Amino acid sequence: MEAVAKRLRRHIVSMIGRAGSGHPGGSLSAVEIVSTLYFRVLRHNPSDPAWPERDRFILSKGHAAPLLYATLAECGYFPVEELSTLRQFGSRLQGHTDRTLTPGVEMSAGSLGQGLSFSLGVALAGRLNSRPYRVYVLMGDGECDEGQVWEAAMASAHFKADNLVAIVDRNELQIDGWTCDVMELEPFNEKWQAFGWHVIEVDGHDFAQLIDAFDHAGRVKGQPTVIIARTTKGKGVSFMENNPDFHGKAPSPEQVEIALKELE
C-alpha cells in the first residue's frame, strides 16, 4: 500500500506540474484515504465502470480530481499515460471531475457542498433497488463551510442511510488559510454526532486505522458513519506540507523535480 501511495503522489505532482495549474495540496492529503478505498474496500470492476452492484466512491471535493484520476488509472479504468493530458483541451481529464467524460467518475463536482446530498440520493436508490452496494463520499473540511453539507447531514441521519459513509479530509487548511481562522469548524466531531452520525476519528495517513474504520463503518446499523481523517495538506512533499499556497497552485518544473526526488 505504501508503494501505491507513493506512485499516486508522483502522478499527482507530475500531472499538475505538466498541466501548469491544479490543486496539489488537497490531492496529496487524501492519498491514503482514496487508495485504501480503491485497493482494499470497494467492490468495483474497472472493466465495467457502470456495474450496477459496484460500491460507489463519490469525490465531493472535486478539486482533488488529480488524485481520483491517478487512482482510477492505477486501477485500470484508463491508461496511466492518459494522466499527462490533465486539464488539456480535448482531454477526458477535466480540471474538476466530469461524470460524462471519465470512466469511473460518479459525479460532476467542483462546486463544493453537493456531494453528500448526491451520495445520499445514490444510497437511497440502492435501498429502493435492494442492491447491497455501499456509498463512500470524500469531502474537504473547508467544504463543510457550505450549508448544504449540513442539510445533507441532517437528511442522511433522518433517512437512516447506513449504507453511506462520509470521509472528511481534515487537513485544516483552505484557500484563505487555516480553517480555524477562516471559519471555525470545531467542535467538529460533536457537530456530526449531534446531526445523528456515527463518528470515527483516524489518522488519515495510517492505512491500518483507515482499514479498521471502513470495516467498523460497515457494521454500523441505522445511521450513517463519518470518518474524520486527520491529515496533512500537501503530505509527502516537504515544501507543500501545511502550505496553503499549494492549495491551488502548480509546482514549477524545478519543484516537480525536487518533489519527485522526495517521493522516490
Place this chain on the structure above:
Amino acid sequence: MSQVVSLRETYGRTLVELGRENPDIVVLDADLRRSTMTHYFVSEFPDRSFDCGIAEQNMVSIAAGLAASGKIPFASTFAVFIPGRCYDQIRMSIAQPGLNVKLVSTHGGITVGEDGTSHQSVEDLLMACSLPGFTVIVPADATETTQTLRVAAATPGPFYIRLNRPALPLVNDENYRFNLGKAVVLRHGTKATIIAIGVMVAAALEAADNLVREGIDCRVLNMSTLKPVDEPAIIQAAAETGAIVTAEEHLEHGGLGSIVARVLAGHHPVPAEFVAIKDTYARSGKSAELLERYGLSARDIEQAVRTAIKRKP
C-alpha cells in the same frame, strides 16, 4: 369561459398514475406536499417519497443521485424556490451531467397572489431556459399538464415544468395530444399572431375573440414547450401574419418574448410586441388584480396586437 381545473391537483393525481405504471418513479419534496399536491403519491408510495424538509438545495442534489442510480425523480416546490434557490445545484448536479430529473414547480408567476413578492416567481423561466440540455414546459391547462408529465416521465433528460397555483380554464379539448417541442394553433388568423404560455393562453384566446369584433383575426399559438422552442411555428407565423405578440407571466427579460425575438431576428424579422412583467417585482393582491396591474390582461394583449399591426411596413 370553459371549465376551470387545478393544474396542481392534476399533477398530484397524474403522479400516482405514473407511479403505478413505473416503479422507478420517486418523488421529492421540500415541506410543501399539500401545496404541490404530491401528497397523493406519498400516501400510495411512502417508501418512494422523500420529504427533504425546507432544504431545496439538498433536495435537488439528492434527486440527482437518485437519477444517477436509475430512478426517475420528480422534485417539487414553489417556482420561486426552484430553480432560484438551488440554481447551482441544478446546474452542476443535473444539467451538466444531463441527469433524468424532473423538476416540477407549482405556484409559478404572480398569480400566487396574496403571499406577495417573496413567493412570486418572475425569473424562473429565464433560469430554467439558460441551463444547457433542459427541456422547459409551461402547460396552459390541466389537460396539457397530464400529458406533459407523461411525456417528461417517458423522455430521458432533465425537465423543468412550471404550474400555477390557481385553477385555469381548459383551453384544450379532451382529444388534445401534447407533442414535445410543437406549438399548438388554438385559433387561426391572418393579421397577427399571439404566442402565449401558461395562464396567458386563456387571456390570448379572450383577446383574439375581442379583436375579431374589430375585424382583426389573430392566430393564437400555445408555445407550451418553451425550450426547445418550435422555431418553424414562429417563423411561419411571422411569414403568414406579419406581426407577433408574445404573452407570458414572467419578466420581459429572458422569457418567452426574448426567445421569440431571437428566432424572429435570426429568421424573419417582423414587428413584435411583448406582454410581460416590466423589470419589477409585484406585490400582494388577488390574481386578477395583479394580472391587471402588471400588464398581463387580455386588454393588454389586444393593445399590443393593435400596436404591432400598426408597425407593419
